[in-house]
Amino acid sequence: MIENFLRPPRGAGEWLADVLRVVGAASVLVAFLWWEPTDGGVVAAAVPAMLAPRFAGVRAGFDIAYGAVVLIAAWSNVLDLYRRLPSWDLVVHFAATGLIAAVLFVLLCRAEVIASARARRVRLVMIPLLGLAVSALWEIVEWAGKTFVTDTIFVTYQDTIGDIAFGGLGSIAVAMLVTAVPIERTTALPKEKEKAWPRN
Incomplete structure (x- = not known):
């Protein structure tokens, strides 16, 4: 699994999946600065989850879908979408x-x-x-x-x-x-x- 995690991205799909992980990490700082500390904590909890596909060694398409959904789940809480929608x-x-x-x-x-x-x-x-x-x-x-x-x-x-x-x-x-x-x-x-x- 460590080899999977350290493996350099190959192809546009794997690069995009890693970009989503970077966006997730950056989102923690954004949530802490512009929202409540608890919101930053919610987004921070999503970051380890977004790293899991890297260790698992899944295909790029699944990795992208997974990362996008995890980010949406975290930010839906920050933006209070669970109550609004x-x-x-x-x-x-x-x-x-x-x-x-x-x-x-x-x-x-x-x-x-x-x-x-x-x-x-x-x-x-x-x-x-x-x-x-x-x-x-x-x-x-x-x-x-x-x-x-x-x-x-x-x-x-x-x-x-x-x-x-x-x-x-x-x-x-x-x-x-x-x-x-x-x-x-x-x-x-x-x-x-x-x-x-x-x-x-």
Whole structure:
């Protein structure tokens, strides 16, 4: 995974993905200076998440989509879009949770925590499970933020259940997608493991 992270970008897509990461890092300073410190903290939390695809070694197109969605999720909080736009929260949870779960899946495969990573049934089961776990953690962070940091964070029982449900649905959708179209760079996979992993 370290080799993936240190690998120089190749092609316009990989350069654009890295540019999004730079934009994410710069956004932290912008949020701290022009908005509240808590807003800067929200954007700062998105930066490590945007680095994860680098370690995972995913394809450029997926990396770009992932980075854009994570940035949108963070800035939607800063700009208060979750309150202003009805159901926007559900849309973001649907998109972001599935993408994050897919990257976590690849990272766990790289770390050899998950075996038979290329098996379709493994992807179809593990990515939604990871998505539900991410959704639960997301809601715990929101609850902790509202309870211990600021009461401006919108948290209700109905909102929590809806977010988890849509995060799970998004993870199922992404699992089906990455089963049909693998998101890992094939050159980043060890050849002996690539032969050992079943494809169906």
